[in-house]
Amino acid sequence: MRLATLADGSRDGALVVVDRATASYTRAHGIAPSLQRALDEWPRCEPLLRALGGRLERGEIDALPLAPETLAAPLPRAFEWVDGSAYLNHVVLVRKARGAEPPEGLTSDPLVYQGGSGVLLGPRDPLVLPDAKFGLDFEGEIAVVLGDVPRGTTEERAASHVRLLVLANDVTYRDLVPAELKKGFGFFVSKPSTAFAPIAVTPDELGVAFKDGRPFLRLSCTYNGSRVGDLETGPEMHFSFFQLIAHVTRTRSVTAGTILGSGTVSNRDSERGVSCLVERRAREILEGGAPVTPYMSAGDSVRLEAFDSSGRSVFGAIEQAVVADGGTL
Amino acid sequence: MRLATLADGSRDGALVVVDRATASYTRAHGIAPSLQRALDEWPRCEPLLRALGGRLERGEIDALPLAPETLAAPLPRAFEWVDGSAYLNHVVLVRKARGAEPPEGLTSDPLVYQGGSGVLLGPRDPLVLPDAKFGLDFEGEIAVVLGDVPRGTTEERAASHVRLLVLANDVTYRDLVPAELKKGFGFFVSKPSTAFAPIAVTPDELGVAFKDGRPFLRLSCTYNGSRVGDLETGPEMHFSFFQLIAHVTRTRSVTAGTILGSGTVSNRDSERGVSCLVERRAREILEGGAPVTPYMSAGDSVRLEAFDSSGRSVFGAIEQAVVADGGTL
Numbered sequence: 001m002r003l004a005t006l007a008d009g010s011r012d013g014a015l016v017v018v019d020r021a022t023a024s025y026t027r028a029h030g031i032a033p034s035l036q037r038a039l040d041e042w043p044r045c046e047p048l049l050r051a052l053g054g055r056l057e058r059g060e061i062d063a064l065p066l067a068p069e070t071l072a073a074p075l076p077r078a079f080e081w082v083d084g085s086a087y088l089n090h091v092v093l094v095r096k097a098r099g100a101e102p103p104e105g106l107t108s109d110p111l112v113y114q115g116g117s118g119v120l121l122g123p124r125d126p127l128v129l130p131d132a133k134f135g136l137d138f139e140g141e142i143a144v145v146l147g148d149v150p151r152g153t154t155e156e157r158a159a160s161h162v163r164l165l166v167l168a169n170d171v172t173y174r175d176l177v178p179a180e181l182k183k184g185f186g187f188f189v190s191k192p193s194t195a196f197a198p199i200a201v202t203p204d205e206l207g208v209a210f211k212d213g214r215p216f217l218r219l220s221c222t223y224n225g226s227r228v229g230d231l232e233t234g235p236e237m238h239f240s241f242f243q244l245i246a247h248v249t250r251t252r253s254v255t256a257g258t259i260l261g262s263g264t265v266s267n268r269d270s271e272r273g274v275s276c277l278v279e280r281r282a283r284e285i286l287e288g289g290a291p292v293t294p295y296m297s298a299g300d301s302v303r304l305e306a307f308d309s310s311g312r313s314v315f316g317a318i319e320q321a322v323v324a325d326g327g328t329l
Numbered sequence: 330m331r332l333a334t335l336a337d338g339s340r341d342g343a344l345v346v347v348d349r350a351t352a353s354y355t356r357a358h359g360i361a362p363s364l365q366r367a368l369d370e371w372p373r374c375e376p377l378l379r380a381l382g383g384r385l386e387r388g389e390i391d392a393l394p395l396a397p398e399t400l401a402a403p404l405p406r407a408f409e410w411v412d413g414s415a416y417l418n419h420v421v422l423v424r425k426a427r428g429a430e431p432p433e434g435l436t437s438d439p440l441v442y443q444g445g446s447g448v449l450l451g452p453r454d455p456l457v458l459p460d461a462k463f464g465l466d467f468e469g470e471i472a473v474v475l476g477d478v479p480r481g482t483t484e485e486r487a488a489s490h491v492r493l494l495v496l497a498n499d500v501t502y503r504d505l506v507p508a509e510l511k512k513g514f515g516f517f518v519s520k521p522s523t524a525f526a527p528i529a530v531t532p533d534e535l536g537v538a539f540k541d542g543r544p545f546l547r548l549s550c551t552y553n554g555s556r557v558g559d560l561e562t563g564p565e566m567h568f569s570f571f572q573l574i575a576h577v578t579r580t581r582s583v584t585a586g587t588i589l590g591s592g593t594v595s596n597r598d599s600e601r602g603v604s605c606l607v608e609r610r611a612r613e614i615l616e617g618g619a620p621v622t623p624y625m626s627a628g629d630s631v632r633l634e635a636f637d638s639s640g641r642s643v644f645g646a647i648e649q650a651v652v653a654d655g656g657t658l
Contacts, residue, residue, distance in 0.1 A: 011369055040340055077408050078408070079447035080446060080447040082445075103513065111512055113443075113515055114443040114515065115443060116409055116411075116581060117408060117409060118408035118584035128480070130480075134580070151459075173580060176580070183434075183438070183440055184432065184510050185414075185440050185441065185442040185515050185516070186442055186513075186514050186516065187443075187514070187515065188441055188443060188577070189576070189577075189580045191580075192581040193581050193582075248517070248518075250518045251459065251463070251502060251505070251518045251519075251520075251521045252448060253448050254445070255340075255447035255448050258447050
């Protein structure tokens with residue numbers, strides 16, 4: 001099942017079911033007005049949405065042509081956005097470039113941070129850069145949307161709580177990070193709103209490509225029209241989503257609609273490229289002593305898209321361009 | 330205007346208007362089913378809710394007796410919970426006790442962290458302690474509930490975005506903090522769900538006691554039946570809520586229903602006591618070399634309540650007892 005949210009001017013947008021070709025859709029307001037409501041009432045809504053999707057795929061209902069520019073983030077606002085850092089190559093590489101050791105417990109204790117979730121960007125929303133010195137960067141990552149997950153959920157029991165998979169651009173102001181981390185309370189101003197690809201899919205849409213809580217896809221990253229990354233999302237995801245779920249529910253439960261991210265996708269093989277500029281800069285520092293690639297400036301653009309083994313785009317594309325200042329979003 | 334949320338089994342609860350004596354209420358479902366919905370549509374709902382409150386106060390409508398045990402947090406789930414640390418005495422004292430310097434920029438750059446907001450506890454919900462070694466502590470603090478606040482909002486323009494004030498218990502597992510902060514990504518497992526007093530009030534309810542973005546109230550903290558704190562919330566709040574709003578909207582906008590906390594209330598005068606145990610332990614360390622007061626154990630209880638200058642309880646009380654393990658919340 002493939003779901004999306006029409007930007008209809010309401011706070012949560014309007015839930016639609018999308019066909020496998022990402023060519024047409026049908027509104028689902030008879031089942032739930034919004035994706036959040038569907039997640040709130042999943043046992044009731046899931047079978048109805050699946051049935052609607054089946055009728056759409058078989059051409060049994062009137063479908064409308066899908067225009068990507070009319071779509072918002074699947075959840076334009078969410079109750080929590082928790083982001084992991086499960087691709088350890090990224091952590092090791094970035095720390096190595098600044099002469100730091102990998103953190104203790106790197107392979108046993110997941111790194112996660114709590115992000116802002118009240119305003120989430122759609123796939124074509126501009127990336128606002130209020131100050132060129134902020135050091136704007138993108139981060140391509142896969143995330144899961146959860147149902148209600150009780151405190152103390154084990155890795156073994158986590159699978160049943162994964163409702164959907166999505167693709168995110170975890171936008172970062174890199175040059176605001178060091179001062180903020182020094183304060184010890186985690187990221188805040190260094191993490192502006194995160195953006196999402198338009199289509200949220202149920203795990204069964206990935207088939208065998210969702211295995212043991214890891215998505216086995218190819219993440220394509222195109223920067224200013226040039227391919228900078230063609231990454232494997234599966235093999236090097238050290239902590240699975242199931243392990244991340246166990247970690248985040250260690251001391252509290254999370255509510256339906258919580259989004260949990262993998263962290264920026266990263267592969268050890270440098271030939272595969274990057275899904276964020278900081279990693280490219282880290283490789284440049286390690287090879288030549290200094291970064292060559294600048295962070296994003298006004299007019300730069302990024303495209304993030306994930307493909308399955310048949311070459312089908314799973315989530316649709318994130319396509320964002322930088323604007324020097326978009327006023328107040 | 331004084332608002333509260335009946336725990337009616339729904340995810341957001343049912344919005345009610347409460348009288349000034351906190352003795353009776355009337356349902357507001359004709360205006361908005363939930364407080365979140367009222368915040369979503371504040372320009373429409375505010376005058377209607379105020380009119381309803383006026384009729385309730387004048388005895389013009391049938392009111393029901395208020396039973397505190399039927400009330401949830403004003404927002405049982407919220408889109409963001411951002412917590413500051415505006416009482417610098419707390420920061421200085423706790424760091425001094427562990428032999429650390431105050432952080433750079435202490436007086437000019439607010440400390441805030443992004444907390445979990447998908448599951449917020451009601452005023453009488455138990456404090457679950459899955460492991461006695463977690464070091465359970467309470468933190469009494471005032472918070473504001475915001476409307477939509479655009480990116481780049483200045484301190485001067487912040488006042489118009491404050492919708493409500495609330496009282497929170499920002500629960501912390503102290504002994505999980507050091508390892509987590511060492512990881513550099515902020516708090517996560519060390520911050521279980523935050524609890525809230527039942528009544529949310531509009532700023533005008535405080536009258537002159539809400540001045541320049543600071544609430545001038547007395548916060549009473551009772552631990553196992555003994556008064557441990559009787560604190561002034563106004564004079565030592567270094568960063569006002571308006572300054573905190575300017576900080577949190579520096580790089581992104583926040584959505585209606587975002588809750589922004591002051592951080593644990595703390596006074597330099599030790600005679601005023603504490604609103605958290607860690608500060609009492611810090612004073613014990615500084616005076617005698619070692620902490621005497623243990624963190625909370627099963628059966629311990631805390632009561633937090635804020636009073637205005639006439640001695641009226643502004644938000645109603647938080648009254649929570651510790652249970653060794655409440656199963657899954």
